[in-house]
Amino acid sequence: MFPSVSTGTTKRVLDTEDINAGNFMMAISTATPICGPAAIVPFSQPSLTASIAVSSTSICSGTSITGTATVAGNVGAPVFSWRKNGVAFGNNSATQVISGLTNGTVITCVVTDAATCARTVTSNPVTITVFSIPLPPAITSGPSCVTNGVATTYTAATVAGANSYGWSFPSGTVFNGANNTQTVFVTFPATFKTGTIHTSVTANGCPSITSSSFLVGAIPSLPGTISGPTSGLCLAFNKSYSIAAVANASTYIWTAPSGATIQNPSSTTTQLIHFSNTFSSGNITVKGANGVCQGSARSLTVTGTPAQPGAITGQTSGMIAPTGKNYSIAPVATATSYSWTVSGGGATITSGQGTTSVNVLFTSNGSKSVCVKAANACGLSVQRCKSVKVGLLFRESGSDNEEEYSYNVYPNPFENEIVIERIDPSNAERIYITVSDMTGKLVVSNLSTDAASFNVGTDHLSAGMYIVAIQSNGKTEYMKMLKE
Template identity: 30%
Template sequence: MKQTNYFVKICVIATWIILLVPFGSLAQDIIDPADNPNLDQVPLEILEQAKNVIDVAPLSSVITIDNFDNFNLGVDFAEGNIAENPALPSWYFAAYNINGTHHTEDGVVWTINNPNFGVTVRGDPVQVYDSLGNLYYENMYGSSIVGCKVAVSTDNGATWGSINTAISGVDKNWIAADQTAGPYANYVYTTMTSNSGGNFSRSTNQGQSWTNTWTTSTQSLPGMMVCVGAHQNVQGGAVYVVTNGGSTFASTYTFYRSLDGGSNFSFRSSQQFAGYVGSNVNGRHAIQNMRTRPYPFITADNSFGTHRGRLYCVYASNDPPGNGNKPDIWSRYSDDGGSSWSTAIRVNDDANPTQHNQWHPAIWCDKETGRLYIQWMDTRDTPTSDSALIYATYSDDGGATFVENQAISNKKMKINCTTCGGGGTPRYQGDYNGIVSNSKVSMSSWTDFRNGTFMSVTAYFPDFAMALDKIADTLYTPLDTSTFTVNIPEVKLYDDTVLVSASVYPIPTSGNITFSFPGGTEITSFPGSLPVLVTVDGSVPPGNYTATFEGKGPNGTPVHRRNASLKIVEGSGFYVNATADPDTICQGASSQLNVSISGGSPPFTYAWTPTTGLSNPNIANPIASPTTTTKYFVTVTDNNQDNATDSVLVTVKTAPPSPGAITGPSDVCKDSTAMYQIQPMTGATSYSWTVPDNATIVTGQNSPTIEVLWGETSGVVSVIVGNECGNSPPSTIDVTVSMILPAPGAILGPDLGCTGIESMFRITEIPGAESYQWSVPADAQIKAGQGTNEVTVIWGTASGEIAVIAQNGCGNSPPSQRTLTATSLPGPAGDITGNDTVCVNHTGYVYSVAEISDATTYIWTLPEGASISAGQGTNEVTIDFSPLAISGEIDVYGANDCGIGSAMAKPVVVSDCPGVNEYNLLVDVTLYPNPAEETLNLRIQGRETDITLVINDVTGNIKFTEKLTNVPSDYTKKIDVSGFAEGLYFIRMSKENRYFIEKFVVQR
């Protein structure tokens, strides 16, 4: 643990320098020469040496240059990160190597309370808050790094609770928490590089226990990151992880997403965004001998704004690419969960980016506004590029454009810090910085080398400068006044109100030192200023006092303080004291002014100014009826013509105007809680909220912010602001309550999973559902309809379950599922056996086919006039041919519940009987050659003299016909078949009711 000696901190600066310089030199000597460029660990020897260095940096202090503040937290060992309590905007926690923690509850004064992890800690501190106000602080541990410990605090690190092992690994961890009110609210997620990939772990019980739910092989370089974003209407519904792989100077970022709170992850894409950052020095990226790396910083939009759910990736990379060039900061975004990405957008806006180094980014996306903040190191202000400032910007349009870059550190730092204490070539000087935000502003943390040390520094952005017109004054008892002017001379993109207040220290033991604000307490335009009247009244003990003037934003951030010295001296002579009773009135009411006199020689004359609204300006106690806040001055003249003057402020109040818009979700879930708020209103004394029936205000009634527990009734959230002068008109927001969805009904569709076949499955729509998520076995494919209540599925070869859940902003319903057996289509039919020539008006012809694989039935189709008399649905049928039967095809194919297979056909010629080779013509017939090629010879011997000759193909089509007359007793007819296609043909000769039928083949 880093040792802190508070007594030594007040030693002279010379001692500080003497102690630090030798350590810096020593660090250079003891760094491991085998420094592994694929790890970003700080060698244990350096960390051990750092523990023994006496920290003689000042206690938490403010560094003000050109009226802008940087907050100096002291000297640590670089590499810091920062977190902010989302419910208490001025509660910040920062941590730096090795275990240097700092916390503030007022946004100005920082305190140290390092937890005792009970093991050797190795640094890489990261931290995060959940929405309940639990702080999670993570640090690597082990003499040989074996993982990370997480310490939990419920009071911003003032005290520490449980400390547990969160994850195993060897290098570069990161942490994120779900700060939404979604189904995974307050889950905490962490990642870490392992020996053979990357690990992911989560806690679902506020850090009491942790479970490793996923590992990935694509992590090989430091820089595995995790963040949480919205998914469709599910708050915190997406957990993103990016791994850093590939080679050192050609990184591959691989993106994954979980839609179930980190239980399972799916691959989204692999991208080659980054190359060199600066120069290759001993296998590492380096800027001015400071080691660095293109970490893929990711964050996602959890707001209810235009770009809700958008995922961002920010990194540094040289432009133009290549070793030795200078890097820029690049931003990309994805609207489909990391599958595809926008083109790279240059964040830094310097005129000549190729001449300057921009690197070392840190990012944050505000969960209320969706504003994307980025800070980085930048050399644009140094022609030699050897010194840097911290710059920052933000985007309000989803990363499409960025506002004008602003320097937020107020003094340059020399980058190559030989006295800081880091080691190696290039030198370790911290591998990352941090940034966090609330709905108004961000705060950055970084390591600053301006003093030749690893100074831990923070600053606000946007921000305002603050100054006083004087830093000291003398006031006299028993009554005196002095006016100080609080100036806001400049801003860095700050456009909100500055609220001014003042206090004194020490508080006098008698009499009073008070502050009043004649022009109100708000500065709303810039540059701007505000007078503050300091009054000494009564027997204030003489001495030196400090007046502290504070300016802050409406939510308490940013906040700055300026001090002035008040010297109180005992006075004498002629004094007057003006009073008003009451000093605050409602518009239309009156106040009694009065002046009391100490010393002087009567009679006295009185002159009050301004005279507007006064009953009589020339008496001691006029009635004042101003219409606006007015400061009245009274001059009293005694008999010796000596004058004494005093003033009194009469504040005129009105009923508050209508509050601004109520911020908070307009779509909520039954039994969920949600925060609703308005901007605090100056002068308000009451806030009266109303909510629909069945909703309950859990906390916050009579304040600008309430927490509502929702029942089942939609309706209006309303607030009326009041003070002693009346009530404002209401401000309202309409809120729709959605129910937690029931399980879908039965899945309708086929009873089998038909392999390779498109099948439709559907459920009845569920009221209130916004989408439906279907799942099928691994080798099945959802071809269309994912997200709807009906899908088209191509089933694979495996039996399994088809399931569906309904989704809305309230989360997921229980599933509905069915188990299907994988079934293939029947195979193709084989050859059909049976007669190819049949007689009309004959029965009992048997046809069959070999059994067809996967067939549960057989479908036969017949020529017209034929019918199945037995065997329908089997592979063997008996067919009857009616007197009206004609020639045609007999077809058969196998069938099952998935469909039909390929058919087989058999041509059948239907003839008048007696049939083929059976004849009752009075002739003998010979066909030759058979098969025939070009010519078929038909020899007829007998007593028939007139014969009709017809040739048909197997389908019954007539190919040749001729009527033969006067046929001799021995006659040969040559028939040209050269135009016939190869195949089977039937020749039919007839006279009256006598027939002859024969078949022949054409073959070539």
């Protein structure tokens, strides 16, 4: 056995001359490790190892993780150098908070044994998967204007890797099924007017930071009847029109026809309108709105011309004297004049044109129409007509009903005089005779006789058609005669 020796130097030569050949074990004991290129390391020193683990290997962008290093075989205190993709960061600690990660970042930790003979080892690598924060999806399908109480469908845009979708609706909205899917079914409450739908998403476990907004509103109801004047609006100012409040509306949109101007800039249930002298007719419209939706419009037809005249009064049938008949109407608001016409032929307006009352001279039998329109600066109203069935007690020369008459009147045509002769000479009742032209103007009057025959001088009459009227005992007979 080789004797034990000691030395205080770094080098000692042992004398082995007296030792037989063979294998020997040498034990060296030192107070500190033996280092250097030719170091003799004590056989009892273990290998240095290091491993790391992280709190998560799949994270959302911007998220930090915690790394923990485990060391074995160190003699002195270990020194930790954490690395991201080989670049040192952090501090000398077995535990490290790791931030600023991108997808595919590789984390390692280099550990050095702080003993006299410094040893270094690199840990196992850990690769980090980083998912991007998803953008909130927009609503790609679904109405911005809804009907309260009716089921409505909304769909958000597809997001890759989506785990769930988030929906936020105005208060009182009811989900008809799941509330975290890409498509949802909802019903808005009866009280809903306007609001905002918000959408979000969680993809690859990462929630969107913000949400997408979508304005939505309830469709206003159709307004009720518009109250206000409808005719005679020529040069009419500050005419008021109004409706009752409309459900789901917070404002109102009024329009006026050409030639009319909206006066009230505020959009309320009441509106003032000015009408010019160029206004003819058109529609006033109004609809409810709420900043998101507009409802259907209610309209009111208005005219600048006067209203249609009321009923025409006057005889409509029976024996109508050809000397004229009066027809009239009540005054029409805003009318400045009146236009009368008579259709059916054989009739002439002899007086009153432009007023509410006219005299009509009928000169032939048959059906006629007496019509009138009210007028102002903007035009004529819708006409009002009255049907008249004329049955004149006319005697025509050579007619088949000569026996119906009491007098012979001749010649026809006449020149200087007209002869009136009683058919019954014994009839001595006094008769009254007038002659009028076709305008109703009397050209011969104040003639009376009880003679059986009477001549009426006509030298002063111009050529043309005349009507001879013979009145006796409450009865008047007429004869249409021509002077040549």
